[in-house]
Amino acid sequence: MAPRVEHEIHQRRSGRNIGVGLVLLGFVAIVFGLTMVKLGNGGMIEGFDHAVRPSITEPESN
Amino acid sequence: MTDATQQIGTGDAEFGDYVALLKPRVMSLVVFTAAVGVFVAPVAVHPFIAFVAILFIALGGGASGALNMWYDHDIDTVMRRTAKRPIPSGRVQPGEALSLGLWLSFISVTMLGLAANWVAAGILAFTIFFYAVVYTMWLKRWTPQNIVIGGAAGAFPPMIGWAVATGGVSVESILMFTLIFMWTPPHFWALALFMNEDYSKAGVPMLTVTHGRRETRKQILIYTALLAPLAIGTAFTSIGGWIYLSVALYLNAKFLLGAWKLWQRDEDMAEADQYRAEKKYFRQSLSYLFLHFGALLLQAIWVKAGMEAWF
Numbered sequence: 001m002a003p004r005v006e007h008e009i010h011q012r013r014s015g016r017n018i019g020v021g022l023v024l025l026g027f028v029a030i031v032f033g034l035t036m037v038k039l040g041n042g043g044m045i046e047g048f049d050h051a052v053r054p055s056i057t058e059p060e061s062n
Numbered sequence: 063m064t065d066a067t068q069q070i071g072t073g074d075a076e077f078g079d080y081v082a083l084l085k086p087r088v089m090s091l092v093v094f095t096a097a098v099g100v101f102v103a104p105v106a107v108h109p110f111i112a113f114v115a116i117l118f119i120a121l122g123g124g125a126s127g128a129l130n131m132w133y134d135h136d137i138d139t140v141m142r143r144t145a146k147r148p149i150p151s152g153r154v155q156p157g158e159a160l161s162l163g164l165w166l167s168f169i170s171v172t173m174l175g176l177a178a179n180w181v182a183a184g185i186l187a188f189t190i191f192f193y194a195v196v197y198t199m200w201l202k203r204w205t206p207q208n209i210v211i212g213g214a215a216g217a218f219p220p221m222i223g224w225a226v227a228t229g230g231v232s233v234e235s236i237l238m239f240t241l242i243f244m245w246t247p248p249h250f251w252a253l254a255l256f257m258n259e260d261y262s263k264a265g266v267p268m269l270t271v272t273h274g275r276r277e278t279r280k281q282i283l284i285y286t287a288l289l290a291p292l293a294i295g296t297a298f299t300s301i302g303g304w305i306y307l308s309v310a311l312y313l314n315a316k317f318l319l320g321a322w323k324l325w326q327r328d329e330d331m332a333e334a335d336q337y338r339a340e341k342k343y344f345r346q347s348l349s350y351l352f353l354h355f356g357a358l359l360l361q362a363i364w365v366k367a368g369m370e371a372w373f
Contacts, residue, residue, distance in 0.1 A: 012076050019077030030114055034177055037110045 075158075079148040083131050083159050084124030084166075091351075092123040092219045098355045099223020099238060102301045102362040107178075107227045114177045115226040119219055122170035122186045126215070128163035129194035132156050134202075137264040143257065163194070174226075182225040189218040203265070206272040213246025214239075220355070237296045241354060244289040248282040248321065249347040255279075255324075256337040256344075279325045282343075286321035290314040293354060301358055303365065309357035313350050320346050 096119045100112050107115070131138065131149055135156050138144035148154040167190045175183030193215035202208045217239045224235035254261060254270045255278060261268035270278045293314055297307035320343040327339060 009074050012074050016075070016077045016080075019080075030117075030173075033110050034114060037108055041108065 075148065075153045079153045080162060082148050083128040083154060083162060084121075085127035085131075086124075088127060088216075089120045089124050091216070093120045094352070095238070095242065095355055096120070096219040096223035098359050099220035099235065100227050102234070102358050103224050103227030104300065105227045111177055112226070115174060115182065116223070118170040118174040118177065119186060119222050121166055122174070122190055123219065125163045125166035125170055126190045126193040128159050128166065129190070130198045132159035132163060133194070133198050135159075137266060140264045141260040143260055178226040179229045181229050182222050185218060185222045185225055189215055189222070192218075203267065206267045206269045208267065209247050209250045209269070213243050216246060217242035234296075234299050234301045237292065237299060238358075240292050241289070241296065242351065244285055244292060245347065245351055248285045248289070249344065251278050251282050252324070252340055252344040252347060255332070255340045275329055279327070283321045283325040286318055290318055296358075301362065303361045305364055306357045306361045309353060313353055317346060317350050
């Protein structure tokens with residue numbers, strides 16, 4: 001195996017990689033948090049499938 | 063490349079260099095004023111939504127900072143104040159700043175729209191466009207009114223914050239906008255009075271260069287005089303009250319006095335004491351804006367805590 005020399009440039013690169021990793025983790029946490037808050041607030045969670053959606057059903061008139 | 067530092071620096075920047083592209087000091091002002099905009103609005107926002115919204119407003123501001131540094135790297139190299147920025151010092155390539163700016167613009171606007179609403183996201187998109195294209199690319203190098211127009215970009219964050227909460231624009235959010243908008247020219251012109259050499263070297267048509275220092279002093283006084291009634295007038299809207307009114311009265315009286323003193327001075331007097339009054343006015347302008355928004359925040363806390371009923 002060839003000897004590896006730790007250069008200052010490797011430190012900078014690993015610092016950058018760790019930084020990007022943390023940013024991505026933070027982004028995941030934000031999207032997860034937003035999802036929880038929006039669902040908790042009872043936002044529109046009905047899917048566009050074949051299920052009955054009461055919110056768009058016309059009220060029956062007698 | 064002729065510069066040794068540029069050869070060492072290319073291609074491998076530190077993470078902090080990319081953060082520096084976003085102008086973190088400008089971002090801190092964006093965070094503060096946007097947060098005040100959200101908090102003083104009459105509609106309550108879920109704390110996490112408010113946090114995410116302010117984060118992406120700040121990121122949008124950072125994106126426009128990166129685009130500004132990409133476009134302006136030629137003049138940043140010439141000016142002493144900006145020569146150590148990541149691109150002029152060779153640590154980051156101009157193309158990297160451009161793509162970072164464009165991607166962050168896209169992400170911040172989209173995320174603000176999803177987290178809050180599309181009115182707020184629309185104003186954020188317009189702010190980035192305004193700062194990067196209208197100000198940086200078009201007007202900065204063309205007219206001595208550059209600072210006046212550029213100030214508009216910095217004035218949008220509280221308006222975006224207000225839109226995050228209310229989903230719209232109102233007289234209160236426009237007044238918060240005008241407070242920063244009218245404050246920016248005297249703030250930067252005071253800086254230009256004692257930083258003149260830099261701007262003339264870079265060929266940026268700063269008012270001090272194109273119309274002289276006498277005219278700049280006059281314009282500082284005019285803008286400060288126009289700013290005062292707007293700042294004090296905000297006290298009589300739904301976000302104002304006696305806390306804000308007393309702070310605004312005091313700050314504007316002091317600010318007007320400072321501008322009056324600058325107007326009375328000439329260059330001999332300024333050079334004799336190394337621009338002491340100009341530097342003092344510049345420092346004062348920083349606390350002026352901070353304390354106005356601080357007072358709005360305090361006023362909102364006061365009202366929300368139900369203390370208003372006691373008076």
